[in-house]
Every structure is written in C-alpha cells, then in structure tokens.
Amino acid sequence: MMLSGKIALVTGAAQGIGRDIALGLAADGADVAICDVNLEAAQKTAADIEAKGRKSLALKANVAASAEVTGMIDQVVEKFGRIDVLVNNAGITRDGLILRMKDEDWDLVLSINLKGSFLCTKAALKHMTKQRSGTIINIASIVGAMGNAGQANYVASKAGLIGLTKTIAREYANRNVTANAVAPGFIDTAMTQALSEQVRQDLAKQIPLGRLGSSEDVANAVRFLASPAAAYITGQVIHVNGGMYM
Numbered sequence: 001m002m003l004s005g006k007i008a009l010v011t012g013a014a015q016g017i018g019r020d021i022a023l024g025l026a027a028d029g030a031d032v033a034i035c036d037v038n039l040e041a042a043q044k045t046a047a048d049i050e051a052k053g054r055k056s057l058a059l060k061a062n063v064a065a066s067a068e069v070t071g072m073i074d075q076v077v078e079k080f081g082r083i084d085v086l087v088n089n090a091g092i093t094r095d096g097l098i099l100r101m102k103d104e105d106w107d108l109v110l111s112i113n114l115k116g117s118f119l120c121t122k123a124a125l126k127h128m129t130k131q132r133s134g135t136i137i138n139i140a141s142i143v144g145a146m147g148n149a150g151q152a153n154y155v156a157s158k159a160g161l162i163g164l165t166k167t168i169a170r171e172y173a174n175r176n177v178t179a180n181a182v183a184p185g186f187i188d189t190a191m192t193q194a195l196s197e198q199v200r201q202d203l204a205k206q207i208p209l210g211r212l213g214s215s216e217d218v219a220n221a222v223r224f225l226a227s228p229a230a231a232y233i234t235g236q237v238i239h240v241n242g243g244m245y246m
Contacts, residue, residue, distance in 0.1 A: 003029040003030035003084075003085070004030075006029070006030045006031075006226075007033070007076065007081070007082050007083050007084050007085070008025045008032045009032070009035060009072075009076050009083055009085070010022040010025070010033070010034060010035065010087040010089055011061075012035070012091060013032075013035060013036055013042065013087075014034065014036035014038045014041035014045055015045075017184070017189065017218050017219070018089040018090070018139075019045050020216055021223075022034055022045055023219070024223045025223060026049045027052065027223075028227065030084075030085065031055035032046075032054065032056050033057040034049075034057065034058045035072055036059075037061075038060075039058060039060040042059065045058070046058040057079050063090045064112050064116045065119075066119050069116075069123050070123050073124055073126075082127065083128065084133065084134060084135065085134070086135070086137070087137045087138075087139065087226075088139060090112060090116055090117075091113045091116075091154075091157070092112050092113065093109065093154050094106075095150050095151050097149070110156065112157075113158065114157040114161055117161055117164065118164060121136055121164075124136065128172075129175045129177065133176045134176070134178075135230075136168055136177065136178070137179075137181070138161050138165045138181045138182075139182055139184070140161045140181040141154070141158040142186075143155045144160075144162050145159070145162070145183060145237070145239070145245055146245050161181060162181050165179050165181040169234040169235030170235065173234055178231070178233065178234035179234055180225045180230070180233060180234060180235070182221045182225065182240060183237050184213060184217075184240050184241065185241025185242055186213065187212060187217070188213065188215070192212060208242060208243030209243055211242065224238075225238065
C-alpha cells in the first residue's frame, strides 16, 4: 500500500492499458479518478476500484479541450482535496503513409496525444506546485524512440511526449514534482488481438523475450514510478518492450 492516502488521475482509463493502470494504482492504496470520453465505461472502471475498497470518480472529458481539462482537474481536487499522481494515457491512432495522410488525421492525433498531455499536465501542476509534491507519468511508445512506417502522426506525438516529459522534469524538480515516461512495445491488447495469429507470431519473433507484453506489464512500471521507491527518478523513459528496442 505504498500509495495510501495519495490521489491519482488516469486519462483514457475506461479500458485497456489505462484501466489496468488505474486498477494497479488502486491496489497500491491510491484513490483514483478515471477520465475518458466513454463515461459509461469509465463508470464501470470506477465501480471496480470502489469494489476494492478505494474511492473513485468517473469523469468525461476531451483532453484536447482546455476548458474541459481544467474542469476535470478542478473536480478531482474538489472531491479529494489534492492530486498527487497524473497519468497521461489517453491516445488515439489514425495510421497512414505520409503521402496519403490527411491533414485532419495529423492534427487530431497530435491534439489528443500531445496537446492533451500538455493541457492535463499544466492544469495539474497548478496544484502540485502549491503542494510542493507530485508525480507525472506520460505513456509514450516504443515507436516514439525508433519510428514506424505508416504512423508519422502517432510517432511524432509520442516522440514529442518524451521531450515534454524531460522539460517538465527540469522545470519542476525544484518543486519536488517528478516527470517520467513509460514507453510500451507491442502489448497484447484488443488492437493486437485483432491481428491474425501469423502476424502475432511474426511480431513475437522480433522480441527477444519471445512474447507480446501485457497491459499489466505496463501498469507495473507506472506503479513503480508513482511510488516513493522512485522518488529520485525524473526525466527518464522506462521502456517496457521485452528487449525489442534497447
């Protein structure tokens, strides 16, 4: 229960990796606010957290809309009195080769994945700096470090997120606020489960550990970075990829 008494907010936490991150933080003792555009699914995650004996709050917000983000953070602080951990997990993809990529697909992915993390961080920092404590964890991606054909918008957003993480770490270390990123590799989620078995096997062959990761693998890295055990770690990228990128 290393996070007992702490308040966390996880964006994009209605399902998948975000949901497991939220449940993991709750298992470590945190009360967790759930943000997602799918309020019904967010409420289910919140109910599952409360069933474990922790407090929760489900919120609907578009992280790319400044007013909605400010309102979301204000609701968290109003209910719980503070915010200690922010996990910027909300993200989308709109894949396509550069010459075929529509302007609106570029703008939408950068808006949600990168601007959304910026807006959430900015709103949370107003409270964390007053507390003189806080932890920000951004969910990046292996492709933000190594690139990937057909994902120029997504890769740019995740590479930008890594840069943003390092800047937050430098700007707010003197207020005892840490900022780190977790960069997942190929994770066994609904998206990869939709692939053919042959494609999944081919993916696994690219990974030294010989398997796709689980959402719990990613959640465990977040749980560590959110804990007091990581208090002297800031500005870092933790790669959770089975050795695919070193």
